[in-house]
Amino acid sequence: MTSPLLDVCSLKTYFFTPRGLIKAIGGIDFSIGLGRTLALVGESGCGKSMTALSILRLVPEPGKIVEGTISFAGEDLLRLPPTEMRRIRGNQIAMIFQEPMTSLNPVFTVKRQIGEVLELHRGLHGQEQEEEAAALLQQVGIPDARKRLASYPHQLSGGMRQRVVIAMALAGHPQLLIADEPTTALDVTIQAQILELLGELRRSRGMSMLLISHDLGVVAETADRVAIMYAGLIMEAADVAPLFNQPLHPYTRGLLACIPRLGEERQRLVPIPDQVTNAMQYSDGCPFAPRCHEVMHQCREYLPPLQEVAPNHQVRCWKAL
Amino acid sequence: MNPLLSVRNLTKSFAAAQGPLGGKEQRFRAVDNISFDLAPGETLGLVGESGCGKSTTGRLILRLLEADSGAVFFHGEDLVPMGQKELRPRRRQMQMIFQDPFSSLNPRCKIGDIVAEPLLIHGLATSATVKNLVIELLATVGLGSDILDRYPHEFSGGQRQRIGIARALAVKPELIIADEPVSALDLSIQAQVINLLDDIQQQFGLTYLFISHDLSVVEHLCKRVAVMYLGRIIEIAPAIELYRAPFHPYTEALLQAVPRPIPGRQHKRILLQGEIPSPLFPPAGCHFHPRCIYARPVCRELSPVLVEHAPTRFAACHFAGEFSRNLS
Secondary structure, eight states: OOOOOOEEEEEEEEEEEETTTEEEEEEEEEEEETEEEEEEOOTTSSHHHHHHHHTTTTOOTEEEEEEEEEEETTTTTTOHHHHHHHHHBBBTTTOSSSSSSSOTTTSEEESHHHHHHHHOOOOOOOOHHHHHHHHHHHHTTTTTTTHHHTTOOSOOHHHHHHHHHHHHTTTTSHHHEEEEEETSSHHHHHHHHHHHHHHHHHHHHTOEEEEESSSSHHHHHHHHHEEEETTTEEEEEHHHHHHHHHHSSSHHHHHHSSOOOTTTTTOOEEEEESSOOOOOOOSSSSSSEEEEEEEHHHHHOOOOOOOEETTTTOOOOTTTO | OOOSEEEEEEEEEEOOOTTBOSSSOEEEEEEEEEEEEEEETEEEEOOOOOOSSSHHHHHHTTTTOOOOOEEEEETTTTTTTTOOHHHHHHHEEEEEEEOOOSSSSSSOHHHHHHHHHHHHHHHHHOOHHHHHHOOOOHHTTTTOOOGGOGGGGGGGGHHHHHHHHHHTTTTOOOOEESSTTTTTTTTHHHHHHHHHHHHHHHHHOEEEEEEEEEEEHHHHSSSSSEEEEEEEEEEEEHHHHHHOOOSSSSHHHHHHOOOOOTTTOOOOOOOOOOOOTTTSSSSSTTTTTGGGGOOOHHHHHHOOOOOOEEEEEEEEOOTTTTOOOOOO
């Protein structure tokens, strides 16, 4: 077995706010193999987006990566000097966001924005640059690619903008694409088109992907492996089929039970009670304990470790051990 | 049974933003001649993609927007020509729940006052009795009386949505128009609010118009479903039948596009080509024909009308009867 493309080890990212310490990521481990897709799943504030920003070393103030290693193609990203890190960002690791307008500059044409990436990361200029930009737009399924190069972002629909952002991300031939809720802002028929496109690109380029999503349907159709996050920790990680078919953590089971499913007999939903505890109020125990209906005495006292309970299936729960 | 609400040929157009040099004003029809009925105690889902006119329809019914033409009969009375004074007592019977619980509550008002306000405006309580009523309402939506003196920013999205629901219930409405009420909420909270909407419907005999883009949530909550595309209703049918075997190709494509939480599922999916056309220049004939895999020459010329192809099953497609689409 070859070593994974990305290997994150005991990563901790804390926020030092005037009101106290927030452990946005409280020590997580995961890896992504070549050409594989890992989905990070969780509700708002669980630390999934912060994980992506940590990998790119773009954690905003007052946040800081306080511990851990992030090895990418054998190099520890956290030890690289800033200039080296800039070479990797957008080149070997690219990221796309939920709202395409956040990554597009409204006053520049598509040609100029893709051109900038091609110039910085691939050293292309002039005619060559334009050819490559048009080729990229064509690859992401934009009709009339050459004409579209002259468009400004506001002249494009939401789906087209997301395609442009994907084209920009691909411009540097990344080995790893981080996609943070890439289809959440899109209509369902356009979402289906973008997911199809991402799948094709991954297959044809052998690209690995870190998908961040709260949509269990998108995850089931896209990911090879899934990690469920809660309050900055991974609660369960497994390949996609066992995770959906034999979920072991009460939180995973709760998430799967509380979504209405298309085409299934109508039953009352089983919600997870209460809401996520304030990040500053975590005690020493399991952060899910206050909402867990299988909670035991020790859950409130000690944090369970993430342990392998079946081949490639890890769970952080005292009940599962 | 007489319908509680009957919408007839409702139409609303908006002016598109003009360029800096002005020019001829362009108008587009956000809601284009739609009609439907809502029986007492029923839940009708109104689904479609962004810009299809579903939210505008909700606002037209409540007269938060004025219609260009058409009628909205509530208990048999047309609301469209009514003056504000006539409208007010009817407004009490129709309430709205909004998508964004962060912008629909006044950040400077205490929770107790937010829920009390409609009771006092409509004369349903006096300053002496209002507090107990508010506490009762908050209990109905699962909130305690300890929050009366707190402000909206102290609450999470799910709690704020509960407060919005308590405020809507305060005036004992018959009809609730819910515009994407759970779309902004986290999964685990979404399920709590869906169950709450179910419970209060049973408890108070409410009628819902449930506007949403989420087809799974609509299937779960609604008895009947209307699908909109570019301002028109293109299919309306009982939910069970519409989800099992849609009559309109657009409904079929929408349902197939929804990703299912079943890994490895080999699904037959017809990927819809292209995007929703600009409402400023809707395609001639059937609005859907440029994206429709079943389109024939007549679809480019003749706009299909919404007709009953089977009992209770309406669709606006020239070939609705021909393509029996079974998705299960």
